[in-house]
Every structure is written in C-alpha cells, then in structure tokens.
Ligand SMILES: Nc1nc2c(ncn2[C@@H]2O[C@H](COP(=O)(O)OP(=O)(O)O)[C@@H](O)[C@H]2O)c(=O)[nH]1
Ligand SMILES: [Mg+2]
C-alpha cells in the first residue's frame with residue numbers, strides 16, 4: 001500500500017515517515033544511492049507499507065529548500081533569535097542569517113527575546129524597515145508569544161541563534177508540552193549544553209519545527225558563504241534599487257552612481273545592514289577566489 005508522508009527523522013539508515021497521523025519506519029530504496037540522493041528530515045515522500053517486510057521510501061518529492069549541515073529539506077521559515085541583552089544582539093550574525101535564508105528560498109523571521117529586560121524597538125525597527133517580519137517577546141512574561149504561533153502553521157521552520165539567546169525558552173513558551181532543557185536546567189543537571197546529532201522534526205502549532213543541531217555555528221563556518229551573484233538579492237530592502245545603479249557591474253560597496261549607497265545616505269536603507277552586506281561581499285569574493293585557484297569553479 002502506498003502513502004504520502006514526510007520524513008520526521010533519519011537515523012542509522014532508518015527513516016521515520018509520518019503519514020496520515022501514523023509513523024512508519026522505512027528504508028530508502030537502493031535506487032536513491034545510485035542516483036546520489038539521500039532522503040533527509042523534511043522530505044515529502046511516497047512510501048510502500050509492506051506487511052511482513054520492510055517499508056520503503058519509493059519517491060522523494062522535489063525540494064523547495066535544502067540545507068546540508070544539518071541536513072534538512074523543505075524548511076520554509078528560519079526564525080532568527082537574538083536577545084536584547086545578555087547577550088546583546090550582533091547585527092552581523094542576524095544579517096548573515098537573514099541573507100543565508102533568503103539565498104536558499106527560506107523566509108527569515110527575526111525574533112528579539114528578553115524584552116522584559118530591555119526594549120528591542122531600535123533593533124526591531126532596522127529589520128522591519130528592511131521588510132523582514134520581526135517580533136519582540138519575553139519568554140518570561142509571555143508577552144508577544146501569541147503572535148508567533150500563527151507564523152508556524154503550515155510551515156517547516158527552524159530556529160537559529162547564538163547560545164543563550166533564549167531559543168529553548170521560546171520554544172517552551174510557544175509549546176509548554178515540549179519541556180526543552182534551557183540553560184538554567186541543564187546547568188543544574190551539570191550536563192552543559194544540550195546536543196543532538198541528527199535533525200528531527202517536531203509538530204508545533206500546525207506545522208513542524210526542525211531541531212537542527214549546529215545551526216548557530218553556520219555563520220562562523222568558512223564554507224558557508226552567499227555567492228556574489230545572489231548576495232545583493234538576498235537583502236530584500238535592496239530589491240527596489242537593483243538594476244538602477246550607473247554601472248551594471250556595481251558592487252554596491254563604494255561604487256560611483258550606486259543607488260543603494262544613495263539610499264543608505266538618505267536613511268532609506270539601514271547603514272548597519274549595508275555594512276553587513278559589504279562584509280559578506282568581501283567574504284564571498286575571497287572564498288570564490290580561493291575556489292577558483294583550487295580549480296573547483
Ligand atoms: N528575562 C528573560 N530571560 C530569558 C528569556 N529567554 C530566555 N531567558 C533566559 O536566558 C537563558 C538562556 O535561555 P535558553 O532558552 O537556554 O537559550 P538557548 O541557548 O538559546 O536555548 C536562560 O537562563 C533563560 O531563563 C526572556 O525572554 N527573558
Ligand atoms: Mg537551547
């Protein structure tokens with residue numbers, strides 16, 4: 001019998017596929033290995049459910065997005081978590097994550113936590129004026145949490161942000177049944193940071209949330225860069241100006257007749273977002289130079 005479902009976990013060659021409210025343990029068909037395809041959490045699949053034999057994944061549907069490390073498919077929303085204080089927001093990290101998301105066909109959503117400790121209005125203003133959905137919450141008082149819930153419905157989402165910004169606390173505030181360990185509790189247990197090695201999807205508010213270990217470190221990874229040809233388009237607030245600069249080769253860094261620089265000067269584009277763009281451009285250029293030299297591109 002065939003069923004359509006979604007892979008919620010892959011571990012040790014077994015895949016757990018949720019289909020019509022049930023979870024089936026499946027093996028991937030041999031053909032995928034020959035084709036160099038590997039099923040991952042988030043994949044929409046067709047399976048055969050076999051009485052007295054292994055269930056198999058027969059078809060992997062086309063992906064709308066793909067992340068390699070950690071491997072997860074079809075994420076449509078990346079929640080980028082930053083705290084107003086302790087630790088203070090690092091705009092470059094937020095900006096790199098928004099750009100990585102946009103470059104991979106994933107909608108970035110920025111959430112500032114710890115709003116009970118300090119106001120996030122100034123930071124939130126930067127992201128709202130860039131056209132990015134932005135929320136301010138307190139995981140302590142519950143303020144702002146209700147507004148996040150509908151954003152999860154119908155999507156596969158991931159949560160990213162540095163350690164200590166309140167990711168686990170936020171997920172617990174959204175869904176108290178989760179009972180994730182937060183810094184306080186794991187410190188009490190003396191286990192240090194909670195670590196997982198594989199991606200797994202959890203049902204939440206009518207969607208799925210991917211538990212994606214290592215997402216926070218994506219920004220510091222040298223291999224993770226946004227190619228120069230799609231970088232500017234990964235900043236939604238640049239969109240209205242692209243193609244209007246004096247030179248078609250404009251890098252929007254310090255070029256003459258650059259419409260984006262004009263917009264920064266006029267205060268229509270945030271200068272901190274533009275600085276992050278320039279830093280990412282330089283990273284991407286040196287990375288592409290390296291790849292060229294080693295003959296990979
Ligand atoms: N006051 C306040 N503290 C928070 C908030 N969110 C998280 N915390 C605290 O910040 C610390 C780190 O939170 P945690 O959820 O473990 O962060 P994670 O490393 O991103 O998962 C813990 O001591 C939390 O109690 C918040 O909105 N307000
Ligand atoms: Mg945590």
Ligand SMILES: [Zn+2]
Nearest residue numbers: 245250252258
């Ligand atoms: Zn330009």
